[in-house]
Amino acid sequence: MSPHSKAEQETRIDTIRRFNRFYTRKIGVLEQHLLESPFTLTEARVLFELAHRGGALAKEIGAELGLDPGYLSRIVQDFTEQGLITRKLVPSDRRQFELALTAKGKQAFSRLERASRQEVGNMIEALPGDGGQRLVAAMTTIERLLGDADERPEVTLRTHRPGDMGWIVQQHGLLYAREYNWDISFEGLCAEIVAQFLKDFDPARERCWIAEIDGRQVGSVFLVKHSDDVAKIRLLLTDPAGRGLGIGKRLVDECIAFARSCGYRKITLWTQSILLAARGIYQSAGFVHVATEPHRSFGHDLIGETWELAL
Structure with a gap:
């Protein structure tokens, strides 16, 4: 320690x-x-x-x-x-x-x-x-x-409402700084993504889901329009208070089901090689790693990865 x-x-x-x-x-x-x-x-x-x-x-x-x-x-x-x-x-x-x-x-x-x-x-x-x-x-x-570790709390999913976007940006900035030592530029990127989502939001083809336990936000994800045929997953997050409960998988499954209902033919996403838990969720959902791109971002040398799922 x-x-x-x-x-x-x-x-x-x-x-x-x-x-x-x-x-x-x-x-x-x-x-x-x-x-x-x-x-x-x-x-x-x-x-x-x-x-x-x-x-x-x-x-x-x-x-x-x-x-x-x-x-x-x-x-x-x-x-x-x-x-x-x-x-x-x-x-x-x-x-x-x-x-x-x-x-x-x-x-x-x-x-x-x-x-x-x-x-x-x-x-x-x-x-x-x-x-x-x-x-x-x-x-x-x-x-x-x-309490008893065997008593799993009830997790609910809902769409976004006022106040959620600030929480999403704040939690991303806080957790990635704490767990990966990423600098504040990552929080800035999250703020840009959130602002763009709110500005161009198309409720017929886009969604933000918030996971809650006892009324407290513990997870989030966005599915946004990348093109007429391709949707994109962004800002998948599970708060430490909600980890181990399958929340990340539920959020990704929700994205996939919604994308299919909208008629998208493919889902794409961009993640980092060090985000092992997220990569595991994508892989188990059927996503395929299709591209790798080393880059310098958020104060670190990282390896970016593109994953895709054919619908």
Whole structure:
């Protein structure tokens, strides 16, 4: 790891730890009781699990919340003494207990649930403008990134709308500078391509697609008219937040399907030999590498490649 990347990693660690401290204060985790109730956060989570499961084995609750068996046992004992839960031995395994909320326990949870929803609602209402929407989007992203890797997020494709073009130019400039050390002239080229697309846009024969996850742009591509018979793919991009989900392939497949529906006979594109992921997508879609051109661009000596697909 280079000194620069190590410094970036340390900054990220500090930022995440600072956020954790902020959020635990915000939701009252450091307070003795949650939402002025008689319950700690952990006790409230146990009530939540029992309320939404309709009952469960003690070991299931412990596994779900990652609780020490001894700590959970004390909570179960306290809840039993308070009349909040019932505890029954499982006939097939008399070492296990099945837990369920009593009527008193359900009332206690309902009060806690109402207080929680009210507090969150008040917090959202106090945010200016679209703050609530932005907050939910940010939390959804955190949950997706830190959640179960097997749960693939839903990716949607749509056509462009106001604001997308600025994002496309900005992300191309940022990512290619970060990942390939290309200079700002590449961002300038992207801006020219975008401006030309908007100026000459023919909706009958041209398209821009934006890929989104949870309302956030994570990918883009253009299909533009190169001639009456030939279409051209431009500015294919997958943001790091969307990589590994097949977004690039979906965007290229969308271009191919649209080009066929428009009556184009061929699709062409220009890429660089170092863009291995993009080249792999084109090759798997049936594109053929037809020409190579060394050139000096974006602050580097590059090898440009032309690829074509007969429709």
